[in-house]
Amino acid sequence: MSDYRIHGATGEWEVVIGLEVHAQVTSNAKLFSGAATAFGAEPNAQVSLVDAAMPGMLPVPNMECIRQAVRTGLAINAQINKWSRFDRKNYFYADLPQGYQISQLYHPIVGEGEIEIQLDDKDPESTKTIGIERIHVEQDAGKLMHDQHPTMSYVDLNRSGVALMEIVSRPDMRSPAEAGAYLSKLRTILRYVGSCDGNMDQGSMRADVNVSVRRPGEPFGTRTETKNVNSVRFVMAVVEQEAKRQVAVIEDGGTVVQETRLYDPDRNETRSMRSKEDAHDYRYFPDPDLLPLELTDDFVAECKASLPELPDAKRHRYETALGLSAYDAGQLTLEVETYQQFEEMLESVARESGAPERDVAKRVANWILSERPGVLRAAGVAVTDPRNTVAANTALIVAVSKGVISGGKAKEIFQQYLTSDIDLAETIASNQQTTDTGAIEAAVDAILAANADKVEQYKGGKEALFGFFVGQTMKAMQGKGNPQLVNQVLKDKLG
Amino acid sequence: MTDLTDLGVAAIRDGVAKGDFSATEVASAFNAAVAEAQDALNAFIVTTPEKALAAAAAVDADRAAGKPLGKMAGVPIGMKDLFATQDVQTTAASKILEGFKPKYESTVSARLWQAGAGMLGKLNLDQFAMGSSNETSAFGNVISPWRRPNDTAPLAPGGSSGGSSAAVAARIAPAATGTDTGGSIRQPAAFTGISGIKPTYGRCSRWGIVAFASSLDQAGPMARDVRDCAIMLEAMAGFDPKDSTSLDMPVPDWEAALNDDLRGKKVGIPREYRLDGMDPDVAASWEQGIAWLKDAGAEIVEVSLPHTKYALPTYYIIAPAEASSNLARYDGVRYGLRDLPDGAGLQDMYAATRAAGFGAEVKRRILIGTYVLSAGFYDAYYTQAQKVRTLISHDFTNAFTQCDVILAPTAPSAAFALGEKSADPLEMYLNDVFSVPASLAGLPAMSVPGGVDRNGLPLGLQVIGRAFDEQGVLNAGLAIEKRAAFSARPAKWW
Numbered sequence: 001m002s003d004y005r006i007h008g009a010t011g012e013w014e015v016v017i018g019l020e021v022h023a024q025v026t027s028n029a030k031l032f033s034g035a036a037t038a039f040g041a042e043p044n045a046q047v048s049l050v051d052a053a054m055p056g057m058l059p060v061p062n063m064e065c066i067r068q069a070v071r072t073g074l075a076i077n078a079q080i081n082k083w084s085r086f087d088r089k090n091y092f093y094a095d096l097p098q099g100y101q102i103s104q105l106y107h108p109i110v111g112e113g114e115i116e117i118q119l120d121d122k123d124p125e126s127t128k129t130i131g132i133e134r135i136h137v138e139q140d141a142g143k144l145m146h147d148q149h150p151t152m153s154y155v156d157l158n159r160s161g162v163a164l165m166e167i168v169s170r171p172d173m174r175s176p177a178e179a180g181a182y183l184s185k186l187r188t189i190l191r192y193v194g195s196c197d198g199n200m201d202q203g204s205m206r207a208d209v210n211v212s213v214r215r216p217g218e219p220f221g222t223r224t225e226t227k228n229v230n231s232v233r234f235v236m237a238v239v240e241q242e243a244k245r246q247v248a249v250i251e252d253g254g255t256v257v258q259e260t261r262l263y264d265p266d267r268n269e270t271r272s273m274r275s276k277e278d279a280h281d282y283r284y285f286p287d288p289d290l291l292p293l294e295l296t297d298d299f300v301a302e303c304k305a306s307l308p309e310l311p312d313a314k315r316h317r318y319e320t321a322l323g324l325s326a327y328d329a330g331q332l333t334l335e336v337e338t339y340q341q342f343e344e345m346l347e348s349v350a351r352e353s354g355a356p357e358r359d360v361a362k363r364v365a366n367w368i369l370s371e372r373p374g375v376l377r378a379a380g381v382a383v384t385d386p387r388n389t390v391a392a393n394t395a396l397i398v399a400v401s402k403g404v405i406s407g408g409k410a411k412e413i414f415q416q417y418l419t420s421d422i423d424l425a426e427t428i429a430s431n432q433q434t435t436d437t438g439a440i441e442a443a444v445d446a447i448l449a450a451n452a453d454k455v456e457q458y459k460g461g462k463e464a465l466f467g468f469f470v471g472q473t474m475k476a477m478q479g480k481g482n483p484q485l486v487n488q489v490l491k492d493k494l495g
Numbered sequence: 496m497t498d499l500t501d502l503g504v505a506a507i508r509d510g511v512a513k514g515d516f517s518a519t520e521v522a523s524a525f526n527a528a529v530a531e532a533q534d535a536l537n538a539f540i541v542t543t544p545e546k547a548l549a550a551a552a553a554v555d556a557d558r559a560a561g562k563p564l565g566k567m568a569g570v571p572i573g574m575k576d577l578f579a580t581q582d583v584q585t586t587a588a589s590k591i592l593e594g595f596k597p598k599y600e601s602t603v604s605a606r607l608w609q610a611g612a613g614m615l616g617k618l619n620l621d622q623f624a625m626g627s628s629n630e631t632s633a634f635g636n637v638i639s640p641w642r643r644p645n646d647t648a649p650l651a652p653g654g655s656s657g658g659s660s661a662a663v664a665a666r667i668a669p670a671a672t673g674t675d676t677g678g679s680i681r682q683p684a685a686f687t688g689i690s691g692i693k694p695t696y697g698r699c700s701r702w703g704i705v706a707f708a709s710s711l712d713q714a715g716p717m718a719r720d721v722r723d724c725a726i727m728l729e730a731m732a733g734f735d736p737k738d739s740t741s742l743d744m745p746v747p748d749w750e751a752a753l754n755d756d757l758r759g760k761k762v763g764i765p766r767e768y769r770l771d772g773m774d775p776d777v778a779a780s781w782e783q784g785i786a787w788l789k790d791a792g793a794e795i796v797e798v799s800l801p802h803t804k805y806a807l808p809t810y811y812i813i814a815p816a817e818a819s820s821n822l823a824r825y826d827g828v829r830y831g832l833r834d835l836p837d838g839a840g841l842q843d844m845y846a847a848t849r850a851a852g853f854g855a856e857v858k859r860r861i862l863i864g865t866y867v868l869s870a871g872f873y874d875a876y877y878t879q880a881q882k883v884r885t886l887i888s889h890d891f892t893n894a895f896t897q898c899d900v901i902l903a904p905t906a907p908s909a910a911f912a913l914g915e916k917s918a919d920p921l922e923m924y925l926n927d928v929f930s931v932p933a934s935l936a937g938l939p940a941m942s943v944p945g946g947v948d949r950n951g952l953p954l955g956l957q958v959i960g961r962a963f964d965e966q967g968v969l970n971a972g973l974a975i976e977k978r979a980a981f982s983a984r985p986a987k988w989w
Contacts (some may be wrong), residue, residue, distance in 0.1 A: 027815075049598075049599060052825040053827055053829070054579075054597065054599070054829075054830070055579060055585065055587070055592065055597065055705045055706075055824070056578075056579045056593070056597075056701070056702065056703040056704050056705050056706060057702070057703075058701060058702050058737060058738050058739065059739065060736065060738075060739050061738060079632075088820050090819075090820050090823060090868070092823065092845055093841075094826075094827060094828050094841055097824060097828070097829060098822060098824050099820070099823020099825065099826060100826050120956060139761065153841075155828065155829075174774070246505050281869055281870045283820070283869060283870075283873070284864065284867035284868075284873075285816060285868050285873070285877055288708070288709035288710035288740075288817050289701075289706075289709045289739060289740065290739050291739055291740060375545075381678075
């Protein structure tokens with residue numbers, strides 16, 4: 001579907017992309033120990049005897065982490081493997097206390113699933129399904145700190161043993177945009193499910209980006225894997241740079257080497273970390289400290305029942321049941337916080353104005369997507385500001401919908417409200433717009449009289465001046481004139 | 496009054512409870528015996544007389560206050576130095592852990608202290624429990640209290656629980672903990688004329704036991720007789736949520752149900768254990784054992800365990816494979832030995848630390864284990880070994896449709912002299928030929944004394960039972976014990 005091509009010296013090249021996303025499971029405790037997992041703690045403050053691999057310590061699976069992996073699998077319509085097993089991946093490194101990572105190579109907990117991505121948020125037809133090969137759970141490693149001592153490295157084991165889901169896609173993506181859309185969509189799903197907080201800047205989600213190039217229609221080329229890419233933008237950049245680099249290598253008569261690479265965002269380039277030749281032999285084998293993980297039907301059913309409405313279903317409902325545009329529905333369902341605010345506000349506005357949700361949905365959507373962001377920006381406050389309450393937003397939306405104040409006045413009042421301690425209800429009341437036709441006619445008459453020259457011009461065909469008359473009238477009425485009535489009166493008077 | 500160090504677990508427990516003697520008197524007597532024998536036998540890596548006395552004082556105080564006493568109240572024991580003991584050096588007999596004092600207590604040792612036992616010290620063993628003679632310990636060989644007639648050549652106490660076997664046989668501890676991966680409780684028990692039981696895999700928590708091969712390691716008691724083993728196993732066993740492979744089953748009152756009447760029971764004699772060139776004394780002891788069990792009312796049936804001959808190679812793939820991974824944590828980064836040569840990087844530190852810290856047998860097994868798990872060899876060795884392990888398990892399942900317990904020798908010979916087999920690792924490994932199959936199948940198995948050989952050295956008889964049927968194993972062991980009336984004991988030469 002994608003017609004993204006690298007235009008090389010010898011012709012066009014297609015890019016093939018697969019992502020392995022590591023997502024930190026949202027859980028208070030680590031995968032196999034009771035230690036805490038909060039971000040930003042003092043080094044080595046969250047390390048149990050198990051995490052430090054003291055002699056004789058044993059792992060015990062944390063069922064909350066297992067549950068989150070199963071819920072994630074269900075959210076991408078994946079097969080849940082009721083029998084799975086943990087394997088040890090053996091290698092030596094100072095951030096890996098056990099000398100092995102407990103992972104799932106041979107029998108992952110989640111099998112094949114899929115995610116639908118949309119490439120153009122204004123074009124509901126621009127969708128593509130990306131296959132998921134598997135999700136397995138595994139332990140994270142600790143962290144080395146090289147800047148604490150002139151000759152030694154320090155080790156922080158706070159992350160050691162934290163549960164990760166590794167979500168492996170099929171090589172189904174064909175452009176940087178598809179890779180970006182996939183990662184964004186996956187992040188949205190994880191955040192809906194609540195199985196990962198999706199904070200990429202804190203390392204809660206990071207992607208290994210597999211890229212290869214080929215002539216369109218030919219078999220896959222040799223791929224490289226760029227490790228630990230931690231933003232959607234960087235993933236897209238890696239795909240672009242790596243594809244270009246590979247095309248250049250091939251067109252120069254070379255061959256792409258299967259290797260692990262690192263991305264340097266400052267120079268926007270990838271560079272080789274290690275090649276296949278010096279790849280580790282991880283000596284995977286089933287972890288003898290752990291029994292196979294066997295899930296009951298009840299457990300899986302409980303996981304399924306606990307899932308919230310997922311992004312695709314929600315967007316569809318917004319379009320059909322609430323009558324929103326595809327674009328609005330898409331925007332409102334992108335982030336958990338956005339849909340939560342929308343749904344709370346929708347419920348509140350419908351109740352306060354005594355109208356069905358469907359009748360006020362468009363107004364609430366507009367307020368959240370178009371009108372309010374500008375006010376918040378102008379007021380210099382965040383969406384999380386304590387004065388930005390559902391009640392305040394509702395009062396303003398309802399006042400507009402009942403014709404008490406104009407949309408413009410609502411934004412003006414809201415900005416005042418966010419930046420000072422005015423009483424919202426009083427301010428709305430005192431700014432109540434007038435629907436007194438007499439008053440509006442008087443104001444219009446005065447404006448037309450004072451601008452006789454412009455009236456002439458208007459009547460001579462300069463219709464753009466109509467907006468000027470509206471503006472002048474509203475200004476004269478301190479914004480309290482009902483805009484529909486002002487329009488109507490002006491139209492009548494100007495003939 | 497008899498010498499307190501002649502008493503076993505039940506006699507001490509009962510005597511303390513009745514007030515025949517105090518727990519403190521018992522602890523003092525054993526502390527003295529330990530001190531007297533230490534230079535000669537080297538059974539302990541560290542001794543902890545103060546721990547034994549403190550536990551005894553607590554028991555005496557409880558008794559004086561009329562509080563209920565635990566199953567092991569007043570019994571001082573030796574603790575194999577594979578169990579983590581809080582603030583007491585825990586080494587697995589390896590230089591790599593020398594000086595390591597854990598901040599935690601293993602589940603099994605904690606249960607024993609809870610039951611009123613006290614600790615005489617940490618017992619020597621083969622390094623990381625890898626060995627059959629204690630010659631791989633980094634802290635010097637344990638010397639068996641047994642000697643051949645008119646010969647002072649030091650004999651092996653068996654292994655890996657050789658400190659445990661020597662201490663119990665020498666009457667310097669009434670009982671000791673052991674661990675058994677491929678026979679490490681049973682073979683040393685056999686070599687020293689004492690009893691020891693490896694329970695069903697999962698009965699005793701592995702939490703806090705330095706791991707050798709996780710799918711095989713099991714703790715168990717080593718003591719003077721079957722009753723003492725039953726009492727101590729009750730104190731050690733039980734579900735532990737900290738060990739995922741722990742059995743979530745109640746612990747039976749094995750002592751109360753001890754019964755040597757085997758009428759209605761069938762004892763299986765595995766055809767494949769009759770090896771060509773078997774030591775005639777071992778063969779004779781086995782025949783004698785059959786006769787004793789018949790006398791106890793059991794019916795003797797021949798059974799077949801057709802995959803027996805593959806058990807040793809299977810074991811020597813699976814155990815080293817797991818060990819190679821389990822021992823990766825000894826890397827010089829967080830605890831234990833660190834050898835950091837000048838200008839060394841991380842890899843150099845690993846190499847130097849592990850080269851200096853591990854003994855030759857440990858390195859050999861890490862190499863074997865690393866090899867069998869390597870890409871290209873994994874399926875041929877490890878996967879194949881796991882399949883054979885399943886077949887060996889099925890052998891036992893089939894045999895137990897025809898019998899209730901299996902009787903076999905524990906080891907192919909009596910104790911050998913130190914140095915006699917250490918030159919050839921394969922010959923040493925052959926010592927495990929009768930003990931390894933039950934380990935691979937995770938079954939309860941016990942060794943009880945079954946007479947002596949031509950040199951007057953003890954021979955062990957092994958009883959293997961169905962999974963979870965420790966009672967059947969103990970009862971058959973008791974039947975042998977009563978009829979064998981084993982009274983040989985090493986002359987005190989130290």
